[in-house]
Amino acid sequence: MPEQETTARPEGRILTELCQRVAAHYQQSGSTEQELLTALPWLRFIRVREPTVFNRGMLEPSMCMLLQGRKKMLIGDNVTEYGPGNYSMAAVDMPVSGQVTQACEEEPYYGVRIDLNSKEIADLIVSLQISLPEKNNETANAGAWVTHSDEGLQDAFLRLVKLLDSPADLPVLSKLIKQEILYRLVTAPTGATFWKQTLSWTQGKGVGEALAWIKRHFAEPLKIDELAKRVGMSTSSLHHRFKELTVMSPLQYQKQIRLLEARRMLLSGSEDVASIAWQVGYESPSQFNREYRRSFGAAPLQDVQTLRQLGTTL
CATH class of the missing domain: 2.60.120.10 (Jelly Rolls)
Incomplete structure (x- = not known):
């Protein structure tokens, strides 16, 4: 712009x-x-x-x-x-x-x-x-x-x-x-x-409810078919409207929330990377490390050390 x-x-x-x-x-x-x-x-x-x-x-x-x-x-x-x-x-x-x-x-x-x-x-x-x-x-x-x-x-x-x-x-x-x-x-x-968004709220269903459910249950396995049924939409409709609104799929949205929560936990003082990986829903610490590095540009502890030096809070 x-x-x-x-x-x-x-x-x-x-x-x-x-x-x-x-x-x-x-x-x-x-x-x-x-x-x-x-x-x-x-x-x-x-x-x-x-x-x-x-x-x-x-x-x-x-x-x-x-x-x-x-x-x-x-x-x-x-x-x-x-x-x-x-x-x-x-x-x-x-x-x-x-x-x-x-x-x-x-x-x-x-x-x-x-x-x-x-x-x-x-x-x-x-x-x-x-x-x-x-x-x-x-x-x-x-x-x-x-x-x-x-x-x-x-x-x-x-x-x-x-x-x-x-x-x-x-x-x-x-x-x-x-x-x-x-x-x-x-x-x-x-x-x-x-x-x-107003319609999503007043109807109590749809993408707005799907967003809220993923935020509350981000550490749980996400099955799109079950989520679509929960919010009263077809699987294809949920996937299309979700991506239209958030610019990502439900699974990608969940991953971003997991990684952001892990980063917050690391910055708050915990340095047990493997434990945090499990808490936010990852089954493999090595997968967590790969996706964390891909998202934030550095390994977890290295990223958090840089944030602390910059005085960043999340």
Whole structure:
């Protein structure tokens, strides 16, 4: 994605003020952490002071707007580089890889993130009787994507961040602004994927339920025929729709969750690689080592040692 020029447009001024206010919250808090929690449990800020390595992780349902700096994200086989004014969004839990490519002490990478859930989106669509947006090929139906924000969405985020300075108004007005943000996301050209996820939630079946089951039972053997029956779909339909949304098959999705959980366990202090391999569902430690190296570019202990030297947390 080409770099967006925003300084000459009204939205450029909104982004500048939004970035300044996020930076001020870090200064006031004295926090040295990358993520800064706010008074709203679903809103947080992100600051990175130097470029990062290309790192794999699980992107939970959320929307994160980039305010300063640049970033690359790998979703499936597609790498997107983006800058201020663009945002990444995940409608489902998605294994992705990301890298901050432009950041320094004087001009850190800044982002603002909100967590999303299907129930809120479903309630909004039903109560406001929002019409189904036309599908935009830009998202390619995937459960995560990167696109550009318009002035209205940026302004809603600015008002939300300003509201943090008025604690008395926060409980009521924050809900209204979040509804506006969700409305703008759902009615955007890329909002059709939100509809898919909302239908999965309201019906209680389908790909959404399959995703949830795999996350809960990632260490168990996965039989696609049984999973399809469990969620009320044919095997071929489940496989097709699952891959359309997550850019991978159910078995590949399970493997990514296993490897990410193993990496988290290793980083938390355990160095018994064989034991962790068994715990996340591998029958062979040698197979685990091969797939770990293929996914993260290094053997388990070597990878974790590098992450610790970089001060990375998962």
